[in-house]
Amino acid sequence: xxxxxPPALVTGIGAVLPSGLGLDAAWDCWQTGxxxxxxxxxxxxxxxxxxxxxxxxxxxxxxxxxxxxxxLRRFGTEPSYWAVHAAGQAMAASGIEWxxxxxxxxxxxxxxxxxxxxxxxxxQRALTASxxxxxxxxxxxxSEALYRRGADPFMSIKGLANNALALISLTHRFRGPGxxxxxxxxxxxxxxxxxxxxxxxxxxxxxxxxxxxxxxxPFTLAELWRRGLLLEDGERGLRSFDRQAxxxxxxxxxxxxxxxxxxxxxARGVEGGVLIHAPGGFAAPRNCLEDLAGSGFExxxxxxxxxxxxxxxxxxxxxxxxxxxGIPVLDGLECRQLAAALPDGVPITSPRPLFGTIPAAGALxxxxxxxxxxxxxxxxxxxxxxxxxxxxxxxxxxxxxQVDCGQVLCLQxxxxxxxxxxxxxxxx
Numbered sequence: 001x002x003x004x005x006p007p008a009l010v011t012g013i014g015a016v017l018p019s020g021l022g023l024d025a026a027w028d029c030w031q032t033g034x035x036x037x038x039x040x041x042x043x044x045x046x047x048x049x050x051x052x053x054x055x056x057x058x059x060x061x062x063x064x065x066x067x068x069x070x071x072l073r074r075f076g077t078e079p080s081y082w083a084v085h086a087a088g089q090a091m092a093a094s095g096i097e098w099x100x101x102x103x104x105x106x107x108x109x110x111x112x113x114x115x116x117x118x119x120x121x122x123x124q125r126a127l128t129a130s131x132x133x134x135x136x137x138x139x140x141x142x143s144e145a146l147y148r149r150g151a152d153p154f155m156s157i158k159g160l161a162n163n164a165l166a167l168i169s170l171t172h173r174f175r176g177p178g179x180x181x182x183x184x185x186x187x188x189x190x191x192x193x194x195x196x197x198x199x200x201x202x203x204x205x206x207x208x209x210x211x212x213x214x215x216x217x218p219f220t221l222a223e224l225w226r227r228g229l230l231l232e233d234g235e236r237g238l239r240s241f242d243r244q245a246x247x248x249x250x251x252x253x254x255x256x257x258x259x260x261x262x263x264x265x266x267a268r269g270v271e272g273g274v275l276i277h278a279p280g281g282f283a284a285p286r287n288c289l290e291d292l293a294g295s296g297f298e299x300x301x302x303x304x305x306x307x308x309x310x311x312x313x314x315x316x317x318x319x320x321x322x323x324x325x326g327i328p329v330l331d332g333l334e335c336r337q338l339a340a341a342l343p344d345g346v347p348i349t350s351p352r353p354l355f356g357t358i359p360a361a362g363a364l365x366x367x368x369x370x371x372x373x374x375x376x377x378x379x380x381x382x383x384x385x386x387x388x389x390x391x392x393x394x395x396x397x398x399x400x401x402q403v404d405c406g407q408v409l410c411l412q413x414x415x416x417x418x419x420x421x422x423x424x425x426x427x428x
Contacts, residue, residue: 005196005309007275008207009265009427011096012258013368014089016064016082016212018054018251018355022089026355026365027372030380031400035354037238037249045218049225051234053216054251054356056082069171076167079112082254083164083212084171090256091172095270096206098173107204108174109195110165111187113213113359164212177203184359185414187211189279192257192364192422196278196309199261207259213359214252224250229327229415238353240324241331241395243387248325251356255364262427274371277423278309279363284417300419301337301411310423312409315345319379319405321366323412324350325357334413335390342393347403349396353383363412363420370408370424379403 015022018036019029029036040053056064061078064085068076076084091098162180169178179194181187188211195207215221224230231238231247239245259276282303305312312318322338324331338348351369358365373379378400385397410422 005193005200005278007262007277007310007425008196008199008259009262009270010257010274010276010371011260011265011270012090012092012094012256013371014086014091014093014256015254015365015368016056016060016086017253017255017358017365018056020057021060021063021085023368023372027369029354030351030369031378033354033381033383035237035383037251037354037356039234042216045216045221047221049230049232050221051231051247052238052249052356054249054253054358055216056252060085067171068167072167072170076163079212079214079252079254080163080167083110083112083210083256084167086212086254086256087168087172087208087210090208090210090258094206094258094260096258096268101206103173103175105205106174106176107195107198107207108165108169108176108178109191109198109207109209110162110168110178111181111183111191111211111360112162112164113184113187113215114182164210168208168210172208174208184213185412185416185418186281186283186420187213187360188255188362188364189281189420189422192276192279195259196276199259205260205264208256209259209364210254210256211361211364212254213361215250215357215359216252221250224415231326237384238326238356239384240326240350240352240382241322241335241389242326242385243389245326245328245331245389248327248352249356251358253355253358253361253365255361255368257364257368273427274374275425275427276367277425280304280307280309280421282307282419284419300413300417301341301421304411304419304421305341308421308423310425312423313405313407315343317406318343318346319373319403319408320346320348321370321373321408321410322348322350324352324382326352330413330415332389335393337413338393338411339390345394347379347394347396347401348382349379350382351380363410363422366410366412367422367424370410373403373408374405374424374426377403
């Protein structure tokens with residue numbers, strides 16, 4: 001069913017990332033190799049073990065908050081504010097006359113990272129409130145954390161389970177079909193699939209895919225550090241596919257894509273552009289980092305590519321944006337998968353060393369950047385790559401490479417073995 005879905009035309013893109021507001025800022029960051037990853041810093045999380053983090057800059061945070069109507073702000077959180085701002089960017093870039101498009105013909109498909117609930121701040125308040133001086137009353141703690149304070153803003157608006165969906169629909173007046181996904185790795189891919197399906201079946205005339213996430217959450221940070229996934233030596237930096245790789249750097253942000261049926265976009269005067277095809281996805285049956293042997297993780301890309309919409313071109317017309325989280329075991333597995341899945345001579349790059357690993361939105365960031373690769377004919381390098389794990393592969397290193405490709409294949413593998421493949425092609 002998914003493979004049979006026709007592609008959609010990308011007519012607008014928005015982004016709020018460690019590079020700032022908009023796709024232009026992210027593209028310039030990747031081309032110039034100027035990393036936006038910095039030291040880990042938080043007002044309410046103290047860590048001497050986590051070396052770096054990709055934070056959304058303060059000016060982008062303020063602009064995103066201002067994009068949300070004042071009466072809605074108390075219901076939201078920062079990742080949702082970023083999604084609202086990114087959605088507005090994509091809507092403006094599309095050139096659609098929104099006053100002429102009925103609200104019921106606007107589809108909204110969102111994804112966000114999964115977070116612990118109750119969150120740590122709710123739990124802290126609950127502990128304080130339930131401490132009667134002679135220890136904590138567990139019954140009181142349960143009532144306070146799970147019923148009074150535990151319903152944090154991500155779960156609050158009239159029972160909706162996705163705060164981003166609620167804030168975007170109320171801010172930008174989307175009343176058509178919708179779906180909300182909450183998962184760190186697959187949320188963006190799920191939202192994209194549903195958007196393509198809604199366009200294909202005629203449920204909407206414009207489909208907005210908006211995905212956001214942040215790893216600035218103590219329980220998740222502690223778990224990923226415990227598993228040895230995070231970079232602890234800030235001097236080394238995030239090194240994708242490199243023999244010096246020592247761990248990933250987590251990050252945050254939001255990406256929005258505005259999609260239309262090609263015929264509808266052409267009817268309103270849109271010419272050319274970029275098509276996005278139905279994504280392929282595959283979840284390994286077991287957590288790859290807990291049990292590599294027999295986990296099925298080695299088949300990830302093969303399975304994802306087998307479910308991919310569209311047909312891959314030959315090596316001369318194809319470029320690949322790979323994942324490359326800088327985690328030695330994951331990068332080693334990915335190199336073997338790339339060698340097995342791709343024809344010889346396909347150029348491979350990754351933006352991960354500059355942007356870090358972003359929950360939920362990472363896969364769509366790669367897709368957004370792929371549209372610029374096709375538009376500009378330039379393939380930025382894997383920043384900092386000097387000793388590749390798989391030297392037989394055609395890595396783009398050192399400087400951007402001029403390319404004349406008509407397709408970009410975006411590949412991603414998650415911490416728990418979720419693989420995705422999205423094909424982006426030039427639309428004649």
